[in-house]
Structures are given as structure tokens and as C-alpha cells.
Amino acid sequence: MADHARHGEGAGRDAAPAAGQDTIELRAFMGLAELFRTRGWPVPLPVRVHPGTTGPELLRQLDIAPEQVEVVFVNGKAVSPDLAVMSGGDRVALAPPGVPGPYRVLLGFRKM
Amino acid sequence: MAKFIRIDMGTRTAEIGACPEKYAGLAGRGLTSMFIADEVKPTCHPLGKYNKLVFAPGFLTGTSAVNSGRISCGAKSPLTGGIKESNSGGSFSQKMARLDIKALVFEGLPADGKYAVVKVDKDGVTFDEAPAEIVGAGNYDAIKVLQDKYGPKVGVALIGPAGEMKLSAANISFADPEGNIRSAGRGGLGAVMGSKGIKAVIIDDAGASAVPIARPEEFKSAAKRFANALTTHPVTGQGLPKYGTNVLVNILNEAGGLPTENFRRGRNEWANNIGGETMAATIEERGGKTTHGCHAGCVIRCSQHYVDKQGKYITSGFEYETIWALGADAAIDDLDAIAYADREYDEVGIDSIETSVAVAVAMDAGVIPWGDAKAALDLIRQIRQGTPLGRILGCGAAAVGQMYGLTRVPVVKNQAIPAYDPRAVKGVGLTYATTPMGADHTAGYAVATNILRVGGFVDPLGKEGQVELSRNLQIATAAVDSTGMCLFIAFAILDIPDGFNALVDMINARYDLSLTGDDVTALGKTILKAELDFNRRAGFTSAHDRLPEFFEEPCPPHNTVWDFTDEEIDSVLAF
Numbered sequence: 001m002a003d004h005a006r007h008g009e010g011a012g013r014d015a016a017p018a019a020g021q022d023t024i025e026l027r028a029f030m031g032l033a034e035l036f037r038t039r040g041w042p043v044p045l046p047v048r049v050h051p052g053t054t055g056p057e058l059l060r061q062l063d064i065a066p067e068q069v070e071v072v073f074v075n076g077k078a079v080s081p082d083l084a085v086m087s088g089g090d091r092v093a094l095a096p097p098g099v100p101g102p103y104r105v106l107l108g109f110r111k112m
Numbered sequence: 113m114a115k116f117i118r119i120d121m122g123t124r125t126a127e128i129g130a131c132p133e134k135y136a137g138l139a140g141r142g143l144t145s146m147f148i149a150d151e152v153k154p155t156c157h158p159l160g161k162y163n164k165l166v167f168a169p170g171f172l173t174g175t176s177a178v179n180s181g182r183i184s185c186g187a188k189s190p191l192t193g194g195i196k197e198s199n200s201g202g203s204f205s206q207k208m209a210r211l212d213i214k215a216l217v218f219e220g221l222p223a224d225g226k227y228a229v230v231k232v233d234k235d236g237v238t239f240d241e242a243p244a245e246i247v248g249a250g251n252y253d254a255i256k257v258l259q260d261k262y263g264p265k266v267g268v269a270l271i272g273p274a275g276e277m278k279l280s281a282a283n284i285s286f287a288d289p290e291g292n293i294r295s296a297g298r299g300g301l302g303a304v305m306g307s308k309g310i311k312a313v314i315i316d317d318a319g320a321s322a323v324p325i326a327r328p329e330e331f332k333s334a335a336k337r338f339a340n341a342l343t344t345h346p347v348t349g350q351g352l353p354k355y356g357t358n359v360l361v362n363i364l365n366e367a368g369g370l371p372t373e374n375f376r377r378g379r380n381e382w383a384n385n386i387g388g389e390t391m392a393a394t395i396e397e398r399g400g401k402t403t404h405g406c407h408a409g410c411v412i413r414c415s416q417h418y419v420d421k422q423g424k425y426i427t428s429g430f431e432y433e434t435i436w437a438l439g440a441d442a443a444i445d446d447l448d449a450i451a452y453a454d455r456e457y458d459e460v461g462i463d464s465i466e467t468s469v470a471v472a473v474a475m476d477a478g479v480i481p482w483g484d485a486k487a488a489l490d491l492i493r494q495i496r497q498g499t500p501l502g503r504i505l506g507c508g509a510a511a512v513g514q515m516y517g518l519t520r521v522p523v524v525k526n527q528a529i530p531a532y533d534p535r536a537v538k539g540v541g542l543t544y545a546t547t548p549m550g551a552d553h554t555a556g557y558a559v560a561t562n563i564l565r566v567g568g569f570v571d572p573l574g575k576e577g578q579v580e581l582s583r584n585l586q587i588a589t590a591a592v593d594s595t596g597m598c599l600f601i602a603f604a605i606l607d608i609p610d611g612f613n614a615l616v617d618m619i620n621a622r623y624d625l626s627l628t629g630d631d632v633t634a635l636g637k638t639i640l641k642a643e644l645d646f647n648r649r650a651g652f653t654s655a656h657d658r659l660p661e662f663f664e665e666p667c668p669p670h671n672t673v674w675d676f677t678d679e680e681i682d683s684v685l686a687f
């Protein structure tokens with residue numbers, strides 16, 4: 001059996017969930033991860049949201065241009081930013097255009 | 113006149129003939145698979161006298177078409193027992209095409225158990241004894257010795273110690289333009305090459321003329337449109353060059369489909385440490401190369417030179433699947449350690465996906481502790497030493513699972529399941545189950561708008577639309593695998609329809625044809641049918657198209673299970 005206990009909070013590992021009652025836990029990938037770095041934001045970044053915050057609202061709040069985001073993951077499910085809806089406690093991630101592979105189709109980023 | 117070269121390793125003689133009519137309209141995977149289906153006895157022993165090994169460049173290889181330099185290798189696989197096509201970068205394929213060689217076929221078994229170096233150039237084929245210092249040596253040194261002897265620019269295909277030992281996961285390595293290594297990784301074709309007593313094949317295109325183009329102006333304009341599609345698309349123009357395929361670690365982790373600790377869960381806490389973003393930053397900081405092409409003419413350049421803290425080269429072509437397998441599946445949270453393992457795989461000449469999944473299975477069996485980088489490297493080094501445990505590891509995940517009595521062994525048709533959990537990315541699970549290649553993610557890679565007519569978004573966690581998706585991806589991939597094109601072109605083609613049209617236009621202009629998108633689809637189907645028929649004659653039935661039963665367990669975080677019925681699975685390739 002796997003020894004899961006071994007994975008404590010070592011350097012670089014995800015700390016205890018950043019999401020609270022009114023905050024989401026936000027990650028970003030590829031070029032957006034760089035954007036986080038240049039803005040000095042930690043990953044994951046706790047972001048305070050109101051219940052039912054939409055993708056466009058989130059991006060406005062963070063000052064990220066809509067064309068920089070192809071997909072928003074909400075609790076591990078990929079949706080287009082316009083359709084994303086989130087509330088405190090959710091795990092959210094932003095992926096820019098440029099994710100390789102048929103995975104953009106297989107993961108439902110893109111409509112065939 | 114295109115040449116078809118048959119090389120008999122029993123007599124060390126070569127027969128250079130014109131390409132038979134039936135193969136004239138084929139190339140790449142289409143040619144290798146049709147040829148194996150025609151000429152190899154399906155029930156033969158993969159390492160015995162009836163198996164044949166064939167190399168073929170693609171339709172567009174050798175031309176100025178970007179990304180067209182891949183080589184297809186085919187044989188009956190010692191790992192799966194079925195038909196195998198495995199393709200690779202490197203400079204070999206372009207040189208074959210310039211010499212106007214449609215296929216190189218290796219037949220027979222050596223009379224004396226000695227290793228030969230087979231040299232192919234414009235004057236024909238010659239045979240030398242393999243230099244003693246390269247037998248048993250690592251591939252990097254062996255390539256240096258061979259390029260010193262035969263010329264710095266020659267193309268090299270070779271096997272390492274794993275191929276000499278005829279291990280079922282041995283690969284065929286190809287020198288890239290800088291003498292580094294790319295591999296036809298999957299399915300153990302290196303063992304077939306070893307069984308035929310071939311240490312290396314040298315190809316020298318000195319004195320060869322340019323590849324003829326029937327309608328040059330048309331070709332030029334199509335090639336330009338095609339290159340334009342690749343360089344303007346965010347995936348092939350930015351995502352891949354900057355981060356490589358390893359960018360998928362974080363994406364799959366987020367999607368809950370990054371198999372962790374021998375497929376126990378689909379997400380872990382350390383993915384970002386081993387992901388493409390961290391890798392690119394590390395390479396930049398250490399002064400390595402974040403972008404690099406595996407053959408001349410690649411404009412995507414997904415490869416890289418990963419270097420150590422002193423800036424010294426460790427490995428290139430450091431791919432998502434390898435990094436996933438050691439970094440998540442075997443829980444080794446250490447990119448440097450994974451790079452050293454990747455280097456050792458290249459040195460010994462073994463499939464980095466198969467062997468890394470086998471390492472995770474060995475950890476599950478308690479052979480070494482989970483996530484122990486040093487123990488894993490020691491284990492991997494045992495392959496080169498030829499210890500019993502090293503040989504078991506070199507025969508793949510299923511062999512390790514069998515030796516240690518495990519049921520949790522992620523393979524289909526004996527081949528290790530790669531980096532995408534079939535419970536969280538269900539479409540790829542159907543491809544693992546049904547492709548004639550054994551669990552292979554690249555079998556369902558290509559997406560072309562003209563070919564794919566599935567409507568709507570696919571929910572990766574649900575079943576709807578997945579059968580059609582897997583089928584269409586497999587058909588498109590079989591066709592793209594025949595062009596000599598790197599599969600990554602498919603990403604751009606998906607979004608830029610003119611990219612696909614330009615691809616077909618280039619083939620038409622090169623050969624004076626008038627194919628349409630539908631012909632390309634038909635070609636993909638023909639190839640798959642021939643491959644499935646070979647496997648059927650080799651004894652495969654639909655019972656072999658099943659995932660291991662442990663995929664009935666829920667996979668966190670989504671806790672979905674593998675729930676396709678047998679009928680659903682069997683309908684994927686029923687066309």
C-alpha cells in the first residue's frame with residue numbers, strides 16, 4: 001500500500017488548503033503562472049469572492065485580460081471562462097490558450 | 113524510382129529493388145503496418161526468424177515541409193505480441209528520403225551471434241562488425257564512436273545494452289542533429305533489432321539529390337500556409353516551445369487525471385515541483401536550452417536541454433509522460449533525479465514510459481520505497497548491469513507485476529498505461545483499451561477538424577461522446593502517422609482548418625495526386641483495419657481490449673470509475 005502519510009508539507013508542496021468560507025484557492029498555469037510570479041502572488045492564491053462569482057467577474061477582479069484565459073477549472077472540471085461559476089471553498093485554476101494535446105478536446109476545453 | 117531495400121542479416125546481403133506497386137502509395141505507419149501485416153507470420157516469435165523489422169519515412173519527409181522528419185519503425189512487438197509501429201525524430205528519416213528509400217526491411221537471424229553495423233548510402237548497403245567498444249556501451253558514447261568512424265553528419269539508428277539483452281521494453285534510439293538521442297520508444301522494437309544482430313544502422317546521404325516535388329510552386333505555397341498555421345497557433349507557437357509537453361503535469365493534476373502512486377489517485381500535492389513551468393524556470397536559471405527541435409525543420413521545438421546545477425547537459429526530449437511516471441506515479445518529487453533516470457534510459461536504450469511505470473509497480477510491490485529517487489536510480493542502473501531484477505524491470509510493468517504477484521498492474525496488452533487516468537479522462541481510456549498497439553496515448557492524438565465530426569463538448573468524467581471521439585482520434589492519428597509529421601502538428605490543425613488542407617495539398621503536390629480530406633480518413637481506416645487483422649491472426653480477441661479490473665476502484669478527487677460496457681468498448685473500432 002502507498003504510504004500517504006509520507007507526503008507531509010515539504011518545501012514546494014501544497015500547503016493546507018488556502019480556500020476558506022469566502023475565499024477560493026486559485027492556481028494558474030503556463031504564462032499565467034509567470035504573471036502570478038511577476039505580481040508576487042503565491043500559488044495557490046487565496047481570493048475572496050462572493051457566492052456565485054462568474055469567470056469574467058473573477059478575471060476583472062484580478063485584472064487579467066479575458067484573452068489570456070482559455071479555460072477555468074472549477075473543482076477539477078474545465079469550463080470556458082464565460083460559463084465558470086464559483087463560490088468560497090472552491091479550488092479554481094486558470095489555463096491560458098496553448099495547452100497541448102488532444103486533451104483540449106478530451107478534457108472538454110474545446111468543442112468539436 | 114523509389115527503392116525498397118531488403119537486408120538479410122543471416123547472409124549479410126542486401127537486395128535493392130524498386131518499391132513494389134502495392135506500397136507505392138504508402139509511407140510511414142501506413143507502409144510499416146501494411147508490410148508487417150502482409151509479410152510477418154502473425155503467430156511468430158517476435159525474436160525469431162519470421163519477424164521482420166521495417167523502417168519507413170513519411171509521405172513528406174525530406175521535403176521542406178516543416179516537422180516532417182519522423183521515422184516509423186514496425187515489427188511484431190515482443191512486449192505486446194501484436195503489431196507495432198513506433199516513431200521517432202532524429203535525422204535518419206530525412207536522409208532515407210533523400211536517398212529515395214521507401215523502406216528498409218531487416219530479415220533473418222545472424223548466423224554467428226555477432227553484432228553488425230549496417231551502412232546504407234547512395235552506393236548501396238555494406239556490413240561491418242560492430243566496433244568492440246560500443247557493444248555493451250551507453251548510447252551517447254556509441255553514437256560518438258560511430259560518428260567518428262562514419263562521419264559526423266551520418267544518421268544513426270542503434271540499440272543499447274537493453275536491445276542487446278533483448279528485453280521486451282528495449283527501444284531503438286536515433287541520433288538527433290546534435291548527436292543527442294530520440295527514440296522509437298514503445299513496444300520493444302530494440303529487442304527485435306537485437307535479435308537480428310544489428311547494433312546500429314548508419315545512413316549517409318552524401319551525394320543524394322533533393323527529394324523530387326511533382327508540382328513545386330503549389331508545394332511551396334502549401335508548405336508556407338502549413339508553417340504559418342503552426343507558428344501562429346498558441347499551442348505550437350508558444351505553449352510547446354516554451355514549456356514542452358511537460359506543461360501537462362499541472363493541467364492533468366488539476367483535472368484530477370494525473371495518476372499518482374501506481375494509479376491510486378488522480379491528483380497530488382507536489383505536481384507543480386515537477387511540472388513544465390518549474391522545469392522551464394529551472395532550465396533558464398541554469399543556462400540550459402528551453403527549446404530545441406528533434407530534427408532539422410521542426411518549427412515547434414518542444415524538446416529542450418535539461419542541465420544540472422553547473423549547467424552541464426543531462427538529457428533532452430524530456431517528456432511529460434516520463435516525468436509523470438517517475439514524478440507522480442512513482443512519487444519522486446525531484447526533477448533532477450528524474451532527469452538522471454531519463455538519461456540512463458537513453459543510455460541503456462529502453463522505453464522511458466514502460467520502465468518508469470514498472471518502477472512504480474516495483475515500489476507498490478515493496479521492492480523499493482515509494483518516492484525514493486536514489487533507490488529508483490539504482491534499480492534502473494541494474495538494467496545495464498543485466499542483473500535478474502534489472503532484466504525483469506527491462507521487460508516492463510507487466511513483468512514486474514507478475515514476478516511480485518500484484519493485481520494492480522496498469523497495462524493493456526502487456527503495455528504500460530501512460531500518463532492520463534482512464535477514469536478521469538475517459539476518452540483516452542477507450543483508446544488504451546482498443547488500439548492495436550497496446551495502451552498507447554499517441555494512438556489517439558491527432559485531431560483534425562475535417563475528420564472529427566463529433567458535436568459538443570465532451571465531459572471527461574462521463575461516457576457520452578467518448579466512443580466516437582476515441583474512434584475518430586485513432587483514425588486521424590493513423591493517417592497523420594503516415595505523413596512523417598510529428599503528431600504535435602495536430603494541435604494547430606484542430607483549430608486552423610487551413611492547416612489540414614495545406615497538409616493534404618502538400619502531399620498532392622509532392623506526388624502529383626488529388627487526394628481529399630476524405631481520402632486521408634479512408635487511409636487511416638485502412639491502416640487500423642490491417643493492424644487489427646494482424647492482431648486477430650496473432651490470436652487477439654476483444655477479450656484483450658479490456659482495462660485491468662482495478663480501474664473499477666474510484667479515482668480521487670472525482671471518484672469516478674471505469675464503467676464502459678464490453679459492447680461500448682467493442683464498438684470503438686467497429687467500422
Ligand code: SF4
Pocket residue numbers: 179201404405406407410411412413414415598599600
Ligand atoms: S515538436 Fe517536438 S517531437 Fe515534434 S518534431 Fe519538434 S521537437 Fe520533435
